[in-house]
Amino acid sequence: MGPKGVLGLAGTLIVVLLVLSSVYIIPETHRGVLLRFGELVETDIPAGLHFKVPVIDQVREFDIRVLTMDLPSRQYLTTEKKPLDVDSYIAWKIRDVDQFYRATGGDEFRAQSLLLSRVDNGLRDEFGIRTMHEVVSGQRDELMHTLRDRVNETSVDEFGIEVLDVRVKAIELPGQVSENVYRRMATEREKLAQEFRSRGRELAEGIRADADRQRTVILAEAFAESEETRGEGDREAASIYADAYGSNREFYSFYRSLQAYQNTFSGKGDIMVIDSDSDFMKFLKDPMGAK
Amino acid sequence: MAWNEPGGNRNDNDPWGTGGGRRGDDQGPPDLDEALKKGIEKLNKMLGGKGSRGDGGGSGSSSSGGFGAVLALGLLLVLGYVIYQSFYTVDEQERAVVLRFGEFNRTESPGLRFKVPLIDDVTKVRVTNVRTAESSGQMLTQDENLVTVDLQVQYRVEDAQAYVLNVRDSNQALAFATDSALRHEVGSSSLDDVLTEGRAELAVRVEQRLQRFLQEYGTGLQIVRVNVESTQPPPAVQDAFREVQRAREDEQRVKEEAETYRNKVVPEARGQAQRMIEEANAYKQEVIERSRGESSRFLELLNVYERAPEVTRERMYLQALETVLSNTSKIFVDTESSGNMMYLPLDRLTQGATLPRGSLSGGNQSSNDRNAEVDIQELTEQVIRELRSRQENNGRRSR
Numbered sequence: 001m002g003p004k005g006v007l008g009l010a011g012t013l014i015v016v017l018l019v020l021s022s023v024y025i026i027p028e029t030h031r032g033v034l035l036r037f038g039e040l041v042e043t044d045i046p047a048g049l050h051f052k053v054p055v056i057d058q059v060r061e062f063d064i065r066v067l068t069m070d071l072p073s074r075q076y077l078t079t080e081k082k083p084l085d086v087d088s089y090i091a092w093k094i095r096d097v098d099q100f101y102r103a104t105g106g107d108e109f110r111a112q113s114l115l116l117s118r119v120d121n122g123l124r125d126e127f128g129i130r131t132m133h134e135v136v137s138g139q140r141d142e143l144m145h146t147l148r149d150r151v152n153e154t155s156v157d158e159f160g161i162e163v164l165d166v167r168v169k170a171i172e173l174p175g176q177v178s179e180n181v182y183r184r185m186a187t188e189r190e191k192l193a194q195e196f197r198s199r200g201r202e203l204a205e206g207i208r209a210d211a212d213r214q215r216t217v218i219l220a221e222a223f224a225e226s227e228e229t230r231g232e233g234d235r236e237a238a239s240i241y242a243d244a245y246g247s248n249r250e251f252y253s254f255y256r257s258l259q260a261y262q263n264t265f266s267g268k269g270d271i272m273v274i275d276s277d278s279d280f281m282k283f284l285k286d287p288m289g290a291k
Numbered sequence: 292m293a294w295n296e297p298g299g300n301r302n303d304n305d306p307w308g309t310g311g312g313r314r315g316d317d318q319g320p321p322d323l324d325e326a327l328k329k330g331i332e333k334l335n336k337m338l339g340g341k342g343s344r345g346d347g348g349g350s351g352s353s354s355s356g357g358f359g360a361v362l363a364l365g366l367l368l369v370l371g372y373v374i375y376q377s378f379y380t381v382d383e384q385e386r387a388v389v390l391r392f393g394e395f396n397r398t399e400s401p402g403l404r405f406k407v408p409l410i411d412d413v414t415k416v417r418v419t420n421v422r423t424a425e426s427s428g429q430m431l432t433q434d435e436n437l438v439t440v441d442l443q444v445q446y447r448v449e450d451a452q453a454y455v456l457n458v459r460d461s462n463q464a465l466a467f468a469t470d471s472a473l474r475h476e477v478g479s480s481s482l483d484d485v486l487t488e489g490r491a492e493l494a495v496r497v498e499q500r501l502q503r504f505l506q507e508y509g510t511g512l513q514i515v516r517v518n519v520e521s522t523q524p525p526p527a528v529q530d531a532f533r534e535v536q537r538a539r540e541d542e543q544r545v546k547e548e549a550e551t552y553r554n555k556v557v558p559e560a561r562g563q564a565q566r567m568i569e570e571a572n573a574y575k576q577e578v579i580e581r582s583r584g585e586s587s588r589f590l591e592l593l594n595v596y597e598r599a600p601e602v603t604r605e606r607m608y609l610q611a612l613e614t615v616l617s618n619t620s621k622i623f624v625d626t627e628s629s630g631n632m633m634y635l636p637l638d639r640l641t642q643g644a645t646l647p648r649g650s651l652s653g654g655n656q657s658s659n660d661r662n663a664e665v666d667i668q669e670l671t672e673q674v675i676r677e678l679r680s681r682q683e684n685n686g687r688r689s690r
Binding site for chain 2: 025026027028029030047048049063065066067068070088089091132133136137140141164165167168169170171172173178181182184185186189190192193194195196197199200201203204205206207208210211212214215216218219221222223225226227228229230232233234236237238240241243244245247248251252254255258259261262265266267268269270271272273274275280281
């Protein structure tokens, strides 16, 4: 009973171990390949529970998720021979696991360095046929798509790798070029400042001139109106005078002259030299008024 | 995340290849696997050749008490461990992605959850909290100027399944994509836009582009918002930019000064105009009224005059002369007796008698008047004396 039991237990254990070593699990994030004596017998094994022959079969699994890789900053020349420091990244994934295994032995590092040199060359070419302006603004998307497609033409077949995206993270200007840009920016700003000031003066001058014009016109119009009004007054007054004085011309001139005398000789400063023979004086010399 | 495998042990040629070194912390089963195996082996050694177990498991009659107890204890321990391994909790902030035999099976919401040990593999992802990524630096604009931009992206995990299964490091992918999207959008905006009104629009465009990248990669991330925190010209040219600001203010100031001038001058002119017109109106009314008054006065007088012309005329004449002569200085000359020559020192007479005739000068007129009066009286007396002496001489001569 004892030894038998032990044997039974051992047997059970061995069976369990065999079972355990002949199943394997590939997670959803990976794909696997099965190697028998180093030879690929099963490829592109999907996620799930699978069986293998223990000991002689080996399973390799590869991450098939999207991976991102930073491309360290490098200098590329544009078509006008301007140097640009370009920092970019690649998003890629394993498309074909057995090809990937054959090409790289399943080593992501190797895959990355292969991709890196291809993308680097691609960037060099693409930058070389574009001006700085095109690279910076207009054609980023286009440049990247071209590059991606170009790399994919070969990398899928050769390494089983698909590049989803190549993107420029940063384009920097080398020191000397930045200096030039700063200088140009400063000059532009100075110009702009000058423009603002001049425009301000121009506007101000216009406003002042307008104000002066308005003043002149207002005063002139007022003058015209006031003269007209005075004229009306004069006319009316004259006609009133004419009506009144016209009724006895002779008496009017007498009356008015007397008034004028009174008004003109009104101060002590006026000295009148009077002939004693005048009418006014006739009684002064002779009470009878005889001359 | 824990899925991030250090690449370093990719090169070791262990027979399990990637399988061995992979799956670090939060994937229990492989380790459990090992542990269980070891446990069973230990148990084996412990039991080594002693006792037997029938197919019926624990229900078999245990003859040797010690061994049976150990076995029962072992089984109990194993059972306890298995049960313990079968439950886990998902926090309110998390979702759990469950793989069964490696295949995606379900996504669990918060609470106490059950899993099958060794078969189910659970990855917990925090989905409620908002994560942030920053991107900043100096970059080129469309017009080939440089600008310094600071940007913050807030995002969260929208789809835990995609987050776990599609991209190895979604956060890094997002960080890279943010850098790229920001520079791309700044590169297609003008400097002035980036520095001023275009900032809000820039944030929107970066957000759209970034969301597109994230969808393309299948990160399972959702952008909550993109903040352009600051956009500044490079330090080297900040002075020049401030100068522009000052120039703008100058422009405004000069303009406002001119407007102030206008607002002063034009109303003043209107006021002056008003005054002119009013004065003219006043004049008009004045002359009309005066003419009326004078006319009626004249007509009244004429009325009287026509009734007694001679007397009235005489009276008026005398009255007028009286007024005139009483107000002025007088010198009487006898023309007949004076012969043909007469000397009147008019310059002396008028000295001091040059009074302002405007009648408006107030204060010193009185004194002037008095002086003049004295002078003139003196002069008059002199003249009269002179005349008398002449008359006497004439008389003597004629006799």
